[in-house]
Amino acid sequence: MDFIDYYKVLGLTKSATGKEVKSAYRKMARKYHPDLNPNNVEAEKKFKQINEANEVLSDPEKRKKYDQYGKDWQHAEEFEKAKAQQQSRQNSSQRAYNGAQGDDYSDFFESMFGGSGFGRQEREVKFRGQDFNAELRLSLTDVISAHKQTLTVNGKNIRIAIPAGIEDGQTIKIKGQGGTGSSGAPKGDLYITFSIQNNTTFxxxxxxxxxxxxxxxxxxxxxxxxxxxxxxxxxxxxxxxxxxxxxxxxxxxxxxxxxxxxxxxxxxxxxxxxxxxxxxxxxxxxxxxxxxxxxxx
The missing domain is CATH 2.60.260.20 (Urease metallochaperone UreE, N-terminal domain)
Structure with missing residues (x-):
């Protein structure tokens, strides 16, 4: 997977605050939204990148992993675990492994589970797809009865059933509508948070x-x-x-x-x-x- 600089996508620097991330996302999402750019492949691609960037940079924990591991941020825990296991084997066999000393965690992980050298394993590593988060804004009168609605998430149209009585701030999970897993691993899930505006006199x-x-x-x-x-x-x-x-x-x-x-x-x-x-x-x-x-x- 090619590295995407999420800060550059949103026109930000690494020192950007959470408020600045939110503001930049809203501005660019409006500009490149598929509804405003029909049949524009480049705009659709840009819109997807904008959503991915916001997904990561608006979440403090994900942003921390991204800043440290770059494109491999989703596998930070696996990297750390694999690194600890490698160190343990080194200590027990008293063999030095110099390839794990650099900053390129992608190459390190490849050498651990697929490349040549010490620690090679004849198996394919699979990672579950990334979970996506989206916000859906509705009015109070929209949710007094159940209905279906089509959402555009990362350039993909998804039709969901909205239950009657959904509350402001409530989040529901749509299984399997997140990012694609690697090497046939399961897809991630889509989490939709509802923002309900009271448009009544009640x-x-x-x-x-x-x-x-x-x-x-x-x-x-x-x-x-x-x-x-x-x-x-x-x-x-x-x-x-x-x-x-x-x-x-x-x-x-x-x-x-x-x-x-x-x-x-x-x-x-x-x-x-x-x-x-x-x-x-x-x-x-x-x-x-x-x-x-x-x-x-």
Whole structure:
């Protein structure tokens, strides 16, 4: 595999901060996105490299391995383990192995498991493919029901099923949709983190929804029927006579779907805000005076 300088891909230096990595990735991903460059092979290749670069440099642990091992960063643990085993054999046989003293860990590992010289083994080393990470941005109304969506990850279109009730920040794994393994080893996995934006007028707490609505003073006193919005449409709600300001009612099952719980929903809580009338006519004011004089508490 040819070495790709991920810092150069994003137009950064090794001293770049995590914030700078994130900013550079977003800027270049927009520029080379396949949707903006249809049928452009070079743009598709560049977009894939940009995603690979972000995958590594945005993760502190992966970035540390990349800075030390370059293109072989994914095999850092194997290198260290193989190096320790080699040293152990050297000590037991009192034989020096000079080829492992350089900085080229790729050549060192090749000599350990495939090349000529001390420590040669007649077998092929296989490495599982790299895991990919992606972020999917959706609105709250996008996830009130299950649906399928096509994503573009590293230039590849992947169709996934999005369960109803997926939460903001939640991550799901798509098995076998990561990088290709070496020498027939299994592919890596794809991890998708969801960023859910609340595009509604409801406050969401878990699967429950909350909303404050205004009701006329007369409706609060005498009772009646009002229409309220829910995530799935309008419903009629009866207001009890003599309803107090701040009173709360629960609409059972009218909240957000519960993740992976078929036909289970949270509740919707409606809080009443009694609206005091303004711009009263003289006749209306007189009526209120009569109520006041009737010793109404």
């Amino acid at each position: 406050k969401k707490v878990g699967a429950n929804l909350y909303k404050t609505i205004d009701i006329p003073l007369t409706k609060a006193i005498l009772g009646g029927e009002i229409t309220v919005e829910t995530l799935t449409g309008k419903v009629k709600l009866k207001v009890k006579p003599e309803t107090q300001n701040g009173a709360q009612v629960k609409l059972k099952g009218k909240g957000f779907p519960v993740y992976k719980k078929d036909k289970q929903f949270g509740d919707l809580f409606i809080t009443y805000n009694i609206k005091i009338p303004t711009n009263l006519t003289e006749t209306q004011k007189e009526l209120f005076k009569q109520l006041e004089n009737s010793n109404l508490n």
